Amino acid sequence: MSIDVGARLRSVRTTFGLSQRELARRAGVTNGLISLIEQNRVSPSVSSLKKVLDGIPMPLAEFFTLDLNVAPQAFFGADELVELGNPEVSLRLVAAQRNGRQLTVLHERYAAGAATGEDMLAHRGEEAGVVIRGRIELTVGGATRVLGPGEAYYFASQLPHRFRNVGREACEIISACTPATF
């Protein structure tokens, strides 16, 4: 069976929340090609595979390094969470490896006054979370609400959304999103 490029590509693509057509557009190839590669109906040339991975983006070396059926790490110490964000909005990822994961959990922390940005976010997938400290203003679609400790949210990510800490203290949230687009 020799390396199963197809499964690797499908895993990576879905992990990044891309459709075959969207990835094809970014990569400058056709969606049909991606379909064929993922079914192992063809063995792509290195140049094609590179074009496809550039659309992710992911280097060839990392692609071939991926271990698909790795025994997944089940427990993570506080210092094993990967820090992603900035001083204003800190995102600490639970399982940062770019494996075939569909679900990512984050420990988010918003400084007083911090927000996810000026514009609304919108992408594929779903998001949900629980506020554990402070107060956060969440706008989803046309609705806005301020959530406090113990309160929670869930929405489809294609709805325009935005988080903003309107309180005076930092706000912490434990959240999950799927697929792993962040």
Next chain:
Amino acid sequence: MSIDVGARLRSVRTTFGLSQRELARRAGVTNGLISLIEQNRVSPSVSSLKKVLDGIPMPLAEFFTLDLNVAPQAFFGADELVELGNPEVSLRLVAAQRNGRQLTVLHERYAAGAATGEDMLAHRGEEAGVVIRGRIELTVGGATRVLGPGEAYYFASQLPHRFRNVGREACEIISACTPATF
């Protein structure tokens, strides 16, 4: 220009002292294909490239990880030499990375009575070295000689050769070979 698979392959192949035909034979492809790939006249399919690398052998991930024009490490501490051999014949490599190196230097150590094997060795390339401790019996082609500290050797590796420590103490040699076949 996008990754230059050709230069990588040529570098790896020559580093391992293989001709295009010999690698092709091991890989189950034609020598012409290897020539075309090395000239970047084609971008091989992943399956072909995998077959070729299996003939080295080298995994795909390592192949794409190779950094061709890496700023080379110039200095190596004693603990940075990679140990390769067995208790009888110890080989400590100076620059173990499988990069585009044509030359490899080793610190060899033969225990009393140890030898490179029952049979004579014969492969492409050249070898040379200097004995720094003990005494070693070296056979090259039809000639045999015992070398002591300060004495040295040089020969083409295609000549059948064999090292044997005929003394009572361990023998150490600093040697070089090119290409990096060992």
Next chain:
DNA sequence: TCATGGTGTTTAGGATCTTAGACAAGGAAG
């Protein structure tokens, strides 16, 4: 000088990859 055996390169043609476009299935909105 000619033969032999090694190297890497080239080329025509068959095999495979890649594209463009059509197809079917599923949801969402009217």
Next chain:
DNA sequence: CTTCCTTGTCTAAGATCCTAAACACCATGA
């Protein structure tokens, strides 16, 4: 129910890869 948009799949035709065989070159040796 349509209509529209999304998804992934499939298929013929064109582009590219890959093979088999020949080629040119350089050694070594009779």
